[in-house]
Amino acid sequence: MDRTLRVALLKLHTQKAIPASQFTVAQRSALDRFARQTGAVTCQRQGRGDIYRVSDTQLFATHLAALSPQTEIVNMAEHLPLRAQHIAHARDSKARSHQHDCHYPLLKAVGEQVLWRQGEYGSELPLSQLTRKFGASSLCIESADTWQSQQPLWLVENQALFDRSDWLPTETRATLLYYGGQLDGRLLAWLTQRPRASRIVLFPDYDGVGLANFARLYTRLGDACEYWLMPDWQIKLARYGSPQLWQDTFREFTSAISLLPDYLGALTEQMRQSGLALEQEAVWLPSS
Template structure:
């Protein structure tokens, strides 16, 4: 209710009158209740419709300030977005609260893996940083030009980020840990320009993992790949989980029509067996 009333009062703020048609039904209901309780606003008939008018500006400002402490700060670009939300609504997560920048966790596999921004711009020597510190990060945002000449592998679970002996022999790549769901800012960044020689996603073979790849494939098309671990057929049968399959069935059903044909054998075996498989099975022997 506070959010609805706040939105309505902000619309009315600074206006002599405002037609009722400018408000949603919920906002009109909140304004009518506010008018009855405070007398700071009145609704009047004007022409063929109703209009709302501030009848007691001082009282109106007191109530508006209680809901939105810094009304005059709402359009400023000088403060971080979440700070503006606190000023606007006493809540950093009001409105769109996602930060503009994204900082993925990266590590190099192999030597001489690096990222460049512009032909003569900044360099991130990822192999060197990984050797010294174990991992590194990179600020990515719309409009930057970061690129790598090596492939980029995306993994869902930390175990595969920590220990990289599951990768094909001779891999020279950047490994990026995304923790369950591919962030929309990362997807948009990957889709903006070529970022690596190849983008490879190794997800859990469940509904969530396949849905993530469907989102990536929608951005990159055939320039990305969903990696199938060696002996995946046997491992799905030997180590697959019925519970995981059931828990992510809705995502699986939505994702399958959006996937490339080469994943057909995987999704068909998953459907027929009613099993899903987690990434960490890559280390287990086929029985």
């Protein structure tokens, strides 16, 4: 109710008198209740419709401030972070769309001379050097930037695969990016904007969520991205697969299946027939 009333009062705050037809049914109900309780707003017949008016400016401002403490700030979008605007607007940083513009993925180099460059600014991130010194690094990425690497970019779902890179194919020279379960929309937008690496490889859990994440990536990048199948995945799926994980992510599996490339058909069919899904960390387990 507070949210509905706040939206209605903010409309009146800017115009002082507004036809009832410009409010939703819920907003009119909230305004009528507010008018009866406070007298700060009235609803008057005018012509063929009703008009809501602010009848007591000071009282109206007091109640509006209780719901939206700094209405003047709401229009300063170019000066304030989005969540700060929401606090001013509704005392809640998550009141409306609240995702930050920038994203800071955690990155790690595998091998030597792994670099990221942003050409127009002459910026360079020496990822191999930073990984040796600090264990990992990060970039502030935005879809319009021009950060690129000449090496492949591997996206991994679970931290264990980020902490230890000995599961990767021999001689791998690449960037590892840890995305923590779900591919962030800002990361997808960034990858879509321009070629970011020589190859994009996703290694997720072999479950509905992992396949759905790849479907989101493949829909945007097509064959420029790859779903990595670990050696002996068929044996490991049968030996170490989880029926509970399969059940828990079956909905995502069914929504993703039609969006996947043909080469994943053997994996998805074995998952379907066995009723099993497999977590990434099985890459370290024996297959014989």
